[in-house]
Amino acid sequence: MSTETMGVSDEVKIELKDVNKWYGEFHVLKDINLTVKKGERIVICGPSGSGKSTMIRCLNRLEEHQAGQILVSNTELTNDLKNIETIRREVGMVFQHFNLFPHLTVLENCCLAPIWVRKTPRKEAEATAMKYLERVKIPDQAFKYPGQLSGGQQQRVAIARSLCMNPEVMLFDEPTSALDPEMIKEVLDVMIELAQEGMTMLCVTHEMGFAKTVANRVIFMDGGQIIEENDPHEFFDNPQSERTKLFLSQILAH
Amino acid sequence: MIINDDKLPDLPPPPSTVGVIGWLRTNLFSSWLNSLLTVIVGYLLVINLVPLIDWAFLTSDWIGETREDCTSGGACWVFISVRLDQFIYGFYPEELYWRINTMYVIGVILITALIIESTPKKPLIAAFTLIIFPIIAFYLLYGGAFGLEVVETHKWGGLTLTLVLACVGIVASLPFGVLLALGRRSEMPIVRSLCTAFIEVWRGVPLISVLFMASVMLPLFVSGETHMDKLVRALIGITMFQSAYMAEVIRGGLQAIPKGQYEAAMALGLNYWKSMGLIILPQALKLMIPGIVNTFIALFKDTSLVLIIGLFDLLAIVQAALSDPKWLGYSVEGYVFVAFVFWVFCFGMSRYSQGLEKKLHTGHGAR
Ligand SMILES: Nc1ncnc2c1ncn2[C@@H]1O[C@H](COP(=O)(O)OP(=O)(O)OP(=O)(O)O)[C@@H](O)[C@H]1O
Ligand SMILES: [Mg+2]
Numbered sequence: 104m105s106t107e108t109m110g111v112s113d114e115v116k117i118e119l120k121d122v123n124k125w126y127g128e129f130h131v132l133k134d135i136n137l138t139v140k141k142g143e144r145i146v147i148c149g150p151s152g153s154g155k156s157t158m159i160r161c162l163n164r165l166e167e168h169q170a171g172q173i174l175v176s177n178t179e180l181t182n183d184l185k186n187i188e189t190i191r192r193e194v195g196m197v198f199q200h201f202n203l204f205p206h207l208t209v210l211e212n213c214c215l216a217p218i219w220v221r222k223t224p225r226k227e228a229e230a231t232a233m234k235y236l237e238r239v240k241i242p243d244q245a246f247k248y249p250g251q252l253s254g255g256q257q258q259r260v261a262i263a264r265s266l267c268m269n270p271e272v273m274l275f276d277e278p279t280s281a282l283d284p285e286m287i288k289e290v291l292d293v294m295i296e297l298a299q300e301g302m303t304m305l306c307v308t309h310e311m312g313f314a315k316t317v318a319n320r321v322i323f324m325d326g327g328q329i330i331e332e333n334d335p336h337e338f339f340d341n342p343q344s345e346r347t348k349l350f351l352s353q354i355l356a357h
Numbered sequence: 358m359i360i361n362d363d364k365l366p367d368l369p370p371p372p373s374t375v376g377v378i379g380w381l382r383t384n385l386f387s388s389w390l391n392s393l394l395t396v397i398v399g400y401l402l403v404i405n406l407v408p409l410i411d412w413a414f415l416t417s418d419w420i421g422e423t424r425e426d427c428t429s430g431g432a433c434w435v436f437i438s439v440r441l442d443q444f445i446y447g448f449y450p451e452e453l454y455w456r457i458n459t460m461y462v463i464g465v466i467l468i469t470a471l472i473i474e475s476t477p478k479k480p481l482i483a484a485f486t487l488i489i490f491p492i493i494a495f496y497l498l499y500g501g502a503f504g505l506e507v508v509e510t511h512k513w514g515g516l517t518l519t520l521v522l523a524c525v526g527i528v529a530s531l532p533f534g535v536l537l538a539l540g541r542r543s544e545m546p547i548v549r550s551l552c553t554a555f556i557e558v559w560r561g562v563p564l565i566s567v568l569f570m571a572s573v574m575l576p577l578f579v580s581g582e583t584h585m586d587k588l589v590r591a592l593i594g595i596t597m598f599q600s601a602y603m604a605e606v607i608r609g610g611l612q613a614i615p616k617g618q619y620e621a622a623m624a625l626g627l628n629y630w631k632s633m634g635l636i637i638l639p640q641a642l643k644l645m646i647p648g649i650v651n652t653f654i655a656l657f658k659d660t661s662l663v664l665i666i667g668l669f670d671l672l673a674i675v676q677a678a679l680s681d682p683k684w685l686g687y688s689v690e691g692y693v694f695v696a697f698v699f700w701v702f703c704f705g706m707s708r709y710s711q712g713l714e715k716k717l718h719t720g721h722g723a724r
Contacts, residue, residue: 163619184628191626202621206640215635216625268625 111319114141115177116303117162117253122171123156131157132168133327138149141271144304146314147334149322149324150350155307158324159274162305163194175185176271177357195265199255199277203249210245211269223266235263239293257288259293266297273297275306309354311339323347365541373481413693422685425685436687437694440678444694447514447669456505457517460497472709474716510588514669516698521588522595522660522670523702527653529596534603541608552604561600567594567660571659599656606652610645611637613671643717650710654703661699671695 119140119246124132131154139145147155161168161173164180166338173180175190204212213232217223223231236242238258241252249257258278261336265273279287291313298304298317308314314321314335321338323331323346331338331347385395416431419438421524427433437444446454467486468671470476498521501507513521559567571594572587614637622632642649664673678684 115373163624165623188626188628191624194624196621197626198617198621198624200617202615202617204618204621204636204640207642216627219635220626264625 104127105290110159111140111142116141118174120172122161122168122173124161124166124168131327135329136161137304137329141303142210142301143319143320144298144317145306145320146318147307147322147324148309153324154327156276156325159276159305159307162274163191163334171216172218193271194267194274195268195270196274197261197265197278201261205249205259207247208246212249213264216268232267235266241261253286254282255289258282262293275304275308277307279308279310315339317355323350364538390490402506412454432690434690436684436690443678444514444671444674445516448512449508453508456497460494463493491528495612498545510586513588514670515674516671518668519660519671522592522663523657525592526595526599529544530599531602533600534607535638537600537604538607538611541604542611556601556604559598564598564659565665567598568666570664587666588668591668595660599652602652603649605640606645609648611640613644646710646714650706654706658699659705671698
């Protein structure tokens with residue numbers, strides 16, 4: 104079995120059909136079609152302003168699409184608040200700037216949603232939180248506040264916080280691009296581990312090493328469109344479109 | 358190349374920078390201009406403060422029954438002490454003073470418990486203070502249940518009335534203010550325009566005219582049969598007015614919370630009210646403490662405006678006492694006393710907010 108199909112089942116987790124979105128007059132997403140199966144790891148890349156964040160933010164309705172269909176775990180995203188709440192419970196998200204809650208300790212950050220959204224008893228939620236904090240290798244920071252942690256530690260807390268909700272899908276929006284170089288690895292390691300455990304992941308990142316290690320598919324976006332979609336080796340070694348080639352030459356030149 | 362492996366000993370700082378002399382030197386006499394200013398300000402303080410202290414304390418009279426007891430030429434505090442009951446209890450029947458006193462005792466115990474750092478079960482006490490205590494206070498003051506005889510509100514007055522107005526205004530305007538601020542930021546156009554209109558209307562009108570309208574115009578609109586108490590009308594007016602101000606202070610705090618916090622809360626599946634209650638408001642309220650307390654202090658002082666609709670708050674009752682022919686000519690003592698009482702309460706609030714701010718800042722580190 105190749106890395107591309109490892110742990111992937113036939114169950115469709117996310118489906119985008121002809122999704123279009125506008126900011127006022129500005130057409131940010133153009134006819135996006137994408138199917139993600141359970142256990143797949145998708146890496147999304149593309150130049151700044153190409154609509155990568157917008158696309159993955161549509162998947163948990165942080166942004167609203169105006170045309171087309173988005174289904175997550177067979178639930179369609181509409182204005183129905185019930186559906187949105189169901190989907191947000193199933194989909195975890197990690198942000199570029201961590202967005203931890205600064206007035207709560209690390210442990211409280213992790214327990215908040217399980218307690219208030221899933222109605223988990225506090226004791227149980229704390230035990231789960233400690234388990235995930237151990238997995239991201241910072242159980243000793245549980246009683247500190249986010250402001251007392253380094254960027255890499257904060258991002259790992261953010262990942263643990265999402266995992267505490269036991270999500271089916273994880274979305275990452277440039278999780279390492281606000282970090283100092285020496286902290287990038289500690290976050291990527293956690294993400295790689297997560298991928299190896301079979302988590303369904305969509306990850307906006309320009310970390311090409313990460314893409315090569317774990318991705319089943321790499322998606323290249325430009326101008327609100329999906330330009331190219333391929334397995335990582337083909338994508339990097341043998342890009343098809345001119346725009347992809349140009350983009351790759353630019354990021355590899357760094 | 359320089360290598361310095363010897364650990365240098367820790368020396369004490371030079372004597373001219375520490376102690377009283379050091380403090381004086383750095384703060385008062387650091388340059389010839391500063392020294393000059395220190396001398397001038399010191400001189401002005403002495404020539405003004407000395408007579409004031411002399412008037413208020415050294416040559417003042419404290420004990421007595423009538424103005425004939427004021428003989429030493431300084432302040433005549435006898436005027437205050439003779440009238441003190443009235444200044445505190447208004448026209449409340451004397452044999453029922455115990456009811457007001459009970460309320461004060463409970464209130465002071467609760468507030469002390471809330472201020473002391475180590476009190477256990479603080480949230481419970483806070484909830485009791487905000488929800489149960491007002492009910493107890495109402496029945497103690499007004500009566501009408503538990504065998505307590507009714508004391509109509511027109512008999513309320515003095516400091517008690519001032520505190521009733523201020524506390525009701527403070528306790529009621531905060532939740533209304535939060536709701537109005539959230540409404541003004543809502544994505545629902547109707548809610549947003551209603552809240553914006555409400556805030557702008559109330560903010561644009563002076564409190565004095567709000568009180569006037571509440572006392573003169575409201576009865577015209579409310580159908581003839583239902584008689585609404587004058588104090589209740591004033592309380593509604595003050596609450597509306599203060600809610601509008603509070604809403605703008607709170608909206609300012611809400612705006613300071615980064616968008617990422619809302620997004621993280623939403624992404625975790627928290628609905629609107631939970632995100633607000635658990636994530637946004639706790640952070641925003643902390644930022645807003647100085648603004649909120651500022652509004653409270655303004656409200657506390659503004660309560661004295663009720664004298665124009667015929668309610669006898671502390672200021673009004675002292676003024677009334679001043680026109681007593683037996684005590685003509687002691688207005689300075691009267692106003693100094695009122696100012697002092699107001700100052701004590703406002704300064705107390707200010708100190709409490711500073712303490713609260715400091716406490717809430719511990720442990721959060723940078724960000
Ligand atoms: N709230 C908004 N209102 C208007 N335009 C927006 C808004 N958010 C994003 N845009 C625009 O939409 C386009 C796509 O934005 P998006 O954030 O999805 O890009 P991106 O691919 O994630 O870029 P980056 O790599 O810089 O994060 C950009 O041109 C951006 O200016
Ligand atoms: Mg982006």
